[in-house]
Amino acid sequence: MNISTPPATPAPAEVPGWSAGGIRVHRIDEIVLPPATGQWLLPDATPDLVTTQDWLHPHFTDDEGLLRLASHSFAFTLGGLRVLVDTGIGNGKERANPAWHDLRTDYLQRLTQAGFPPDEVDLVILTHLHADHVGWNTRQENGRWVPTFPNARYVVSRTEREFWAGYDMEEARRQMFRDSVIPVEEAGLLDLVDVPAEGADLLPGLRLLPTPGHTPGHVAVELSDAGHKALITGDCIHHPFQLAHPGVGACVDIDPERSEHSRRTLLASLAGTDTLVLGTHFPPPTAGHVVSHEETYRLAPVPAGHGR
DSSP states (O other): OOOOOOOOOOOOOOOEEEEETTEEEEEEEEEEOOTHHHHHHSTTOOHHHHTTOGGGTTTTBOTTSOBOOEEEEEEEEETTEEEEEOOOSOSSOOOSSTTTTTOOOOHHHHHHHTTOOGGGOOEEEOSSOOHHHHGGGEEEETTEEEESSTTSEEEEEHHHHHHHHTSOOOHHHHHHHHHHTHHHHHTTOEEEEOOOTTOEEEETTEEEEEOOSSSTTOEEEEEEETTEEEEEOGGGSOSTHHHHOTTOOOTTOSSHHHHHHHHHHHHHHHTTSOOEEEOSSOOTTOEEEEEEETTEEEEEEOOOEEOO
């Protein structure tokens, strides 16, 4: 009998994470976004302007001053519940953006490796309803899009869902709702939450903070435990460059002035505090503290640790 040795299985990459008190926040990587993304998304972040901020290099920009960006989620356990914040771009989705179209990533394996198998996720928080934040809401099964997290409640701001319900969508956005939002609604898993100015508590230590402008119902996610805090930005802040230039917004902001106001208000509340800021599109090291710098701010990076 000839028994061949099976090929070695590559060891999975370690899952980066940070601690805020007793809460361990894991970054679930999906993809590194193409270099051209920064120029498209933040067109006023010109290389000449970017390179004046020495602290951005080498982690957050390349040698030419182009912004580095990534797509990932954050996962943590709180009050005995497994929580996921945003669900990335997703696999096999029909998207107008070539960088997002028909992906084949190992996102779910990474999520499981971090201790969050899809069937065991209890709560999915969507900071807003854009294609690169809702894609893994669903996965394809027997030719149909079904909820990836069948035992979870999916939470989004009521303002956000109602805005898009009345919006005259282009076909690409309608497609995104058909494959990544409506199946969750039809399964009865989507919960709409009112988020007043002071924020909305979902659980002890878990609060949604209104940060409108990028979209009307956009929220940031604040975690707190034993006097320690962490904040997940969503797309209120796309890149650390915006700490130095809060007036620079994204080309896809629905209300640019309101987006800038939310960003400035949020940064002012974070500056000089011990709150750990986790950027939803920040490349590694992804997290840090907001500190005053010149007349605005910069990010003092906090490197990730590994393991659970």
